[in-house]
Amino acid sequence: xxxxxxxxxxxxxxxxxxxxxxxxxxxxxxxxxxxxxxxxxxxxxxxxxxxxxxxxxxxxxxxxxxxxxxxxxxxxxxxxxxxxxxxxxxxxxxxxxxxxxxxxxxxxxxxxxxxxxxxxxxxxxxxxxxxxxxxxxxxxxxxxxxxxxxxxxxxxxxxxxxxxxxxxxxxxxxxxxxxxxxxxxxxxxxxxxxxxxxxxxxxxxxxxxxxxxxxxxxxxxxxxxxxxxxxxxxxxxxxxxxxxxxxxxxxxxxxxxxxxxxxxxxxxxxxxxxxxxxxxxxxxxxxxxxxxxxxxxxxxxxxxxxxxxxxxxxxxxxxxxxxxxxxxxxxxxxxxxxxxxxxxxxxxxxxxxxxxxxxxxxxxxxxxxxxxxxxxxxxxxxxxxxxxxxxxxxxxxxxxxxxxxxxxxxxxxxxxxxxxxxxxxxxxxxxxxxxxxxxxxxxxx
Numbered sequence: 001x002x003x004x005x006x007x008x009x010x011x012x013x014x015x016x017x018x019x020x021x022x023x024x025x026x027x028x029x030x031x032x033x034x035x036x037x038x039x040x041x042x043x044x045x046x047x048x049x050x051x052x053x054x055x056x057x058x059x060x061x062x063x064x065x066x067x068x069x070x071x072x073x074x075x076x077x078x079x080x081x082x083x084x085x086x087x088x089x090x091x092x093x094x095x096x097x098x099x100x101x102x103x104x105x106x107x108x109x110x111x112x113x114x115x116x117x118x119x120x121x122x123x124x125x126x127x128x129x130x131x132x133x134x135x136x137x138x139x140x141x142x143x144x145x146x147x148x149x150x151x152x153x154x155x156x157x158x159x160x161x162x163x164x165x166x167x168x169x170x171x172x173x174x175x176x177x178x179x180x181x182x183x184x185x186x187x188x189x190x191x192x193x194x195x196x197x198x199x200x201x202x203x204x205x206x207x208x209x210x211x212x213x214x215x216x217x218x219x220x221x222x223x224x225x226x227x228x229x230x231x232x233x234x235x236x237x238x239x240x241x242x243x244x245x246x247x248x249x250x251x252x253x254x255x256x257x258x259x260x261x262x263x264x265x266x267x268x269x270x271x272x273x274x275x276x277x278x279x280x281x282x283x284x285x286x287x288x289x290x291x292x293x294x295x296x297x298x299x300x301x302x303x304x305x306x307x308x309x310x311x312x313x314x315x316x317x318x319x320x321x322x323x324x325x326x327x328x329x330x331x332x333x334x335x336x337x338x339x340x341x342x343x344x345x346x347x348x349x350x351x352x353x354x355x356x357x358x359x360x361x362x363x364x365x366x367x368x369x370x371x372x373x374x375x376x377x378x379x380x381x382x383x384x385x386x387x388x389x390x391x392x393x394x395x396x397x398x399x400x401x402x403x404x405x406x407x408x409x410x411x412x413x414x415x416x417x418x419x420x421x422x423x424x425x426x427x428x429x430x431x432x433x434x435x436x437x438x439x440x441x442x443x444x445x
Contacts, residue, residue, distance in 0.1 A: 001025075001028050001128060001129060001131075002129060002311060003025055003028070003029075003125060003128055003129060004020035004021075004025070005125075006020060007020050007021055007025075007105075008121050008122065008124075008125045008131060008178050008418065009121065009269030010117060010118055010121070010297075010359040010408070011107075011115070011117045011121075011295065011296070011297045012105050012107045012108070012117070013029065013105050013106040013108075013120070013121065014096060014099070014103065014104075014105035015103070015104070015105065015108075016103055016104075017050040017054070017102060017103065017104045018102075019051075019052075021052060021054070021104055022131055023053055023056075023057035023081050024057070024353070025059065026054050026057040026058050026106070027057040027058065027060055027061035027064070028061060028128050028132060028310065029058065029061065029090070029106065029124065029128055029221060029258050030057065030058040030059065030060065030061020030062040030065070030128040031061040031062070031064055031065040031066075031128070031132035031133075032061075032065075032124045032125070032132050033058075033061070033062060033067075033092065033108070033124055033127035033359050034061070034062045034063075034064075034065035034066055034067040034132075034141070035065055035127050035132055035133050036120070036123060036127055037090060037110070037116075037140050038066060038067055038089065038107070038237065039089075039090045039111070040067070040069075040070075040088075040089055040352055041059075041062050041066060041067050041068070041070070041089060041090045041091070041092060042066050042069075042070050042072050042083040042084070042087070042089035042090070042091045042146070043055050043058055043062070043069055043070070043071055043072065043091075043092050043093075043094075043150065044071075044072040044073060044075055044079060044083065044091070044093055044094070044148065045074055045093065045094035046074065046075075046077070046093075046094065046095040046096075046175065046176045046235060046236040047074055047075070047100060047106055047175060047176045047178075047179075047201055047235075048094075048095070048096065048201050048235070049101065049198045050104050050239040051074070051095070051104060051181050052074070054094045054104055054106075055071065055094045056071075056396065058092055058094065058106065059071055060143070061132075062089060062092070062141065062309040063140055063141035063142065063143045064134055064135060064140055064141075064386040065132055065133065065134055065135055065141070066135040066139060066140060066141050067090075067141040068143075069142070069143045069144075070089070070140045070144055070145065070146035070148075071139055071143065071144070071145050071146070072145075072146055072147065072148040072149070073145075073147065073149065073177065074149075074157075074179065075152065075176060075179060075180070076175075076176040076177045076179065076180055076233075076236055076237035076328075076330060077093055077097075077107070077176070077237050077238045077327075077328065077330075078152065078156075078180075078237055078238075078328035078329070078330045078331060080093035080107070080109065080248060081109065081113055081148055081327065081328055082150075082151070082152045082155055082303070082327050082328075082438065083148050084109035084110065084111060084112065084113050084114075084135055084302065085111075085112055085113035085326060086155065087105065087151075088112070088227045088376075089111060090108075090109070090110060090111060090419070091108070091109040091239060092106055092107075092108055092266070093106070093107045093109070093216045093236075093319075094106055094172065094351070095107055095235070096199070096208075096217070096242070097205075097208070097234060097236050097238065097239070098209035098234040098235055098239060099149065099208065099209075099235075100201055100203075100207065100208070100209075100397040101201055101203055101208075102429065104355070108120075108121075110125060112394070113300070113326045114300075114301070115297050115300055115301070116291045117297050118297070118347065126425060128223050128353075141304055146191060149179070152180075152339045153180060153182055153183075153184065153406075156180070156184055156330060156331070156334065157184065157187060157188070158401075159195060160184065160185075160188045160318060160334045160337075160338075161188070161334070161337070161338045161341060161393040162188050162189045163185075163188055163189040163190045163337065163341060164189070164341070165189065165190070165191055166191070166228045166229065166336070166337065166340065166341060167190070167191045167193070167225065167226060167227045167228045167229075168184055168185055168190045168191065168192055168227060168228065168229050168230070168231065169193045169194075169195065169218065169221055169222050169225050169227040169229070169230040169231070169243070170185065170192060170193070170194050170195070170230075170231055171194075171195045171196050171197075171215065171218060171232040171233065172194070172196055172197045172233050173196050173203060173205070173206060173207075173210060173228070173232060173233055173235060174197075174198060174199060174200035174201075174202075174203050174204065174205065174208075174210055175199070175203070175208055175233060175235035175236060175382045176199070176232065176236050176237055176332060177233040177237040178196075178197045178198060178199045179199065180199070180237075180330060181233070181330060181333070182194050182197050186338075191327075193221075193225045193227060193351060193390045194210065195217075195218075195221060198246055198367070199346055203235065206236065206281070208234055208416065209234055209235075209239075210217060210232040210233065210234055210239065210240070210241045210316070212241070212249055213347075215232045215241060215249070218230050218241075218243050218247065218248075218249070219243065219247030219248065220247060220337045221247075222243050222245065222246070222247040223246070223247050226245075227243075227245065228245050228340060228346070229241065229242065229243065229244070229245070229336070229337065229340055229347060230243030230244075230247070231243070231333050231336075232350060234316075234329070237328070237329045237330055237354065237389050238296070238314040238317060238327050238328065238329055238331035239281070239315065239317055240316055240318070240332055240333060241316060242258075242333075243346055244337060244346070244347040244348040245346045245348060245353055246346075246348050248348065248351070249355055250347075250351060251275070252274070252312050252313065252314055252315070252316050252318070253270075253274055253275040253278050253312060253314075254277070254279055254318075254351055254352055254354065255312075255318075255336060256268070256270075256312040256318070256349070257278065257352050258336065258340070258347065258350050258351075259306075259310060259335055259339050260281055260282065260285060260287075260310065261339060261343055261350055262335075262338060262339035262342045263310065263339075264286075264287075264289045265285050265286040265287045265311060266282070266308075266309035266310055266345070267287060267288050267289075267290060267306065267307075267308065267309055268282050268286070268287060268288070268289050268290070268306045268308060268310045268311070268312070269289075269290045269291075269292050269294050269299050269302045269303055269306070269308040269310070269311035269312070269319065270273055270289055270290070270291060270292070270311070270312050270402055271289050271291070271293065271294045271295070271298070271299060271312075271313050271314055271391075272292070272294060272388055272390065272391050272394045272405075273294050273314040273403055273416050274312060274313075274314050275354060275355065275357070275418055276355070276396065276400075276401055276418060277352050277353075277354065277355070281352065288306060290302060290306065291295040291388050291394075292390070293296030293390050293391035294313075294314070294391055295313075296313050296337075298391075299311040299312075299317065299319055300319060300326050300327050303319040303326060318332040320332050320334075320335050321410075332389075333417075339368070353427070355400070355418050355419060355420055356418070356419055356420075356421065356425045357418045357425075358414070358416075358417045358425055358429060359410055359414070359415065359416050359417075360414070360416075360417070360429065360433070361376070361413075361414055361415075362413045362414075362415065362433075364406075364411060364412065364413045364440070365411050366411045369406040369407070369411065369412070369413050369439070370406050371439075372406075372413065372417050372433065372436060372439045372440070373393060373404055373405065373406045373413065375439050376404055376435060376436070376439070377389050377393045379435065380393055380395050381393075384396075384397065391405060392404050392405030392406065392414075393405075397428075398422050398426045399419055399420045399421075399426055400417065400418050400425065401417075401418055402415065402418075402428050402429075402432050403415065403416040403417075404418045404436075406430060413436065415429075415432055415433075415442040417429050417432065
């Protein structure tokens, strides 16, 4: 069966429901997944309109190719990760995360919480297009229901710390965390105020992605309810934004440092785009920073491999420490609340200022972008002492740093620059743009 090539991404499978992602396509993907890795599967889903139908199609495909399947219904992505890491299932979770309502997709995990991604996604596609080996009559897998959500809730309750009455404003964005977070926090003794905590697959208020622009209402609501902490989730609950008691949003790096105040000395995984404020905070506490490529998958894989106590992604994903769970915004919230309780006093007191940052997007032809980044790697490795080349090239200097990366999906080079002040920022920007311009001119001669 020829499948739409665009739905197979590096980290997941994703497309528009009814256009490229249909029940028949998903059933074939389920069969291919079973051929790729036979085992006991848990199929569950977020709260989108199309998710239950696609989950049933995927489960049918898995069972039709011989795998035993439990259907665990709707819940946040943390439930899926819990089923993988703590119940030892292969997991297929139907979600489009922060994308609009018409989109949907599949995130895959091996037992233990390791994501199935990158080359493995292509192998699944290859099996599907080559032809699934369906089970013979009488040898199909079983399909039964197992309610994992109550088990996941009990797990969260067991790791959450009982509060002395901290006030929390929760914005679930009408997504899957609405099924868990308000009740969980109330059971733990928090004073909970809610906004957008009714499940609504249309995501009518702000969409499913929590950005600084579309969560601006949280600033005034945090102050209105005199909340000690505010939190906004994306559609399936793997991304989160925190707000201090003044209503100011914390960057992922600032939030990670608050958690570190509670954690102390630790190994911390951060992507190459994260601010140097994390490096300084970790060093002051006697810990160690490990840089990973941009993308939540790399942070998760590093945490599985190295056992880092904390991971932070510049897009708002966290890997929480102690091996409790992976890339689960609800667990991240529990540990943030624990840190705030331990530290005492207002959250804003522990907010480390962010240095000036600038992001530049340069349109560069596909055939040129990787050549230019490779040339910069060679040039900067010869010029500077602190150079990281695991994802593009990052150069750390005395008063800042810059990162140059080629986009994998667009004819674009992305530049991120951070410096102690606006003057240093401008100096670094001029240097990087000049270097890229010279490399482009050489090609055109």
